[in-house]
Amino acid sequence: MRLSELLAPTLREVPAEAEVISHILMLRAGMIRKVASGVYTYLPLGYRVIKKVIEIIREEMDNKGGQELMLPIIQPAELWLESGRWNVYGDELFRLRDRHGRDFALGPTHEEIITDLVRNEVRSYKQLPLLLYQIQNKYRDERRPRFGLMRGREFIMQDLYSFDRDEAGLELSYRKMYEAYSRVFSRCGLKFRVVEADPGAIGGSSTHEFMVMADSGEAAIVFCESCEYAANVEKAEAVVDEQTSAEEMLAWEEVSTPGARSIEEVSSFLKVDPQRIIKSLVYQTEDGIVLALVRGDREINEVKLQNVLDSLRLFMADERSVAELTGAEPGFAGPVNIKGVRVIADQEVMLMRNAVTGANKTDTHIINVNPGRDFIPDKVADIRLVKAGDPCPRCRGKLSEARGIEVGQVFKLGTKYSKALGAKFLDENGKEQLMVMGCYGIGVSRTVAAAIEQNHDDDGIIWPMPIAPYHAVIIPVSAKDKDQMKIAESLYISLTAQGVEAVIDDRNERPGVKFKDADLIGFPLRIVIGSKAVEEGVVEIRHRRNGNVQTAKIESAVPLIKKIVEDEIAESLA
């Protein structure tokens, strides 16, 4: 490719719309342009990277016996009604209606479609297992699209669905995909961690997320410094190490705490540790009000709470509901003598002795409250948010916190969708069985963004070789110098013939402009043809990542470059 002909409109200035580095650099490097919020056009360079990632995924899926197919983006409402998700999915589902008034959705995911296919076409255990995958656009009407390709409303995704006869088969499929995904991300040059995660609304039992470590990541994870444990904070299990204190239970009494609503205020007003205060949070669910209790120095984990309650919608109650429930202003709710709500206590709360809680009376708290004696929760569970410094649930080592970009997730779905949609087969005994499903997804466009988050410097992108749009850029210092151009052209032809993906910067620009653009776009290798090439027959090979420069005789440049490219690609597989 000649840069004089390539549509790669680079920008000197940072576009006002972009905030995170991957978004800024993709815009500046002329790889993407925004069409609407969360909707982007991929320009030639950007699309080449996407295709590289897709090809890597394809190879790994095919290696594990995956079969690629293409599913429709437009999906009839009937299937979504059948699975029950037409109503559950909410505003995030893009909906549309055809001229006959029939409802459709733009697919945010394809469980319904694929299960429909398989239930119609697969009848026998002899046809299982099946690993079916596709790579295409998906649609989610995100409330708040952001960060460029990181959270779009239209995005490219690979998803694979596994159909097995039983749990053991699912386990095998799951492990295959876990391995395949790990290889995909390694090959993309990403530093990632696999973490235990919460299955969320998609349902199912076990699930792991593939997290690319980056400070700009939207997900918080914890990992153990001593063992292999790593989890999304939504999922991370809290460990209760402390014993019930031997402290004698005192009689509870109300105390006046004017204006003290928050834990800090109560703590300083009564001169007690936050650890001795029970934090009472009022939540609204579709099944009524819930009072959730955690220790004063802890944060609640709403995902855990939601799971404990088996609730579809959970949010903090507004002031009015709190007042109605407690008869007091917010800030004074407590579990003692409260009626008409479910009380869910964190396991740690049950160990507290002579604690402080709100009295359900404005400006009043109760001291010497003893869980079990003064109130009995409807349920005791782990509902607190784990944080750095907490003990590891596996080995009691110390947990650290980090941020990550979720680029992939693997789920064991079980029979949720096969049951809802009736995907069955006949086993050896002629008995009808439900297929056991798994689903696995990679955010392709997001993976590209994540790769940039991890691979850039002040000058621009530093593509890992396997996903670089081109392996090398050839820069003749002066496009007007016939000798330089001749060397550059012949090098370009030889490299291309040898399978090295190269571009030649034949633009009539000053060298500074070419170097700046080369750095910005992030070609892993830069081959400069200057006066030395003409006079001494040597070219300069510069590595984008570390700035190292090596020189080579023109004759030996092609095999040398080819070797560097091959070595770096091979390295990603190691």
Added chain:
RNA sequence: CGGGGUAUAGCGCAGUUUGGUAGCGCGUUCGGUUCGGGACCGAAAGGCCGCAGGUUCAAAUCCUGUUACCCCGACCA
């Protein structure tokens, strides 16, 4: 969905307070001089001032409505 902000040339911005008919830098085009890290000189093209209504002799500027986009939060297979 709640809070905040922005909308003026391809990009980044000024002009809006105090109405008088639109400007700067970069980029683009043409000519020339340059040529190893975003050159210089000269000329030029390019603007429903987000959109709709209103006030006024006159609106980018004031008023009303509306849309889009960005940020924080909530939410998120």
